[in-house]
Amino acid sequence: MPQTPKANRGPSAGPANRLALIAAAREVFGDGGYAAPLSAVAKRAGVGQGSLYRHFPDRISLAVAVFDENIGDLERVASLPDSTLDDLLQEVIDQALVSKALIDLIVAGADDERVAHLGTRVLAVVDTMVTRERSAGRVRADLTADDVMLAISMLAGVLTWTPGATRPDTAARAWSLLRRSFAPAPAPSPAP
Structure with a gap:
């Protein structure tokens, strides 16, 4: 029929x-x-x-619409006064766990102005969080938003080739390593 x-x-x-x-x-x-x-x-x-x-x-305009929403989620996390860099990175990890398409889009459309604004928005969110974290003493004083963006790129890159079933564990281990590198240096021990 x-x-x-x-x-x-x-x-x-x-x-x-x-x-x-x-x-x-x-x-x-x-x-x-x-x-x-x-x-x-x-x-x-x-x-x-x-x-x-x-x-x-075209493909880029559709992908940009999808990832505009993802970045909106990151902006909402950063807008919460008590949110931390851990909260932001967890949102990034959650997004990366379900899709490697954002990384593919950024690579494929690196010269497309429709894609460039995505990176600008993410950098602004990361800068807000890093400034907040430095003020609270939760990260090294010399940590920059560019450092965190590099860490996010490294983490996302690893997750793109990690098999789906092991992505959550890999993400947790990678973020644990990154978190330790962002931590403020311990206070020197008093002299004996």
């Missing part, structure tokens, strides 16, 4: 379709990486490919 096609709801479906596409892309990119087929995104969202391309004319 042939299936009846869905009724076209016209322009009123636009906002819901866009949200469905972003949610579907998060899952598809999470499973298959940045190079996952866009047809799988449209199918998972329950829309046609024409709708996908009306909202997102």
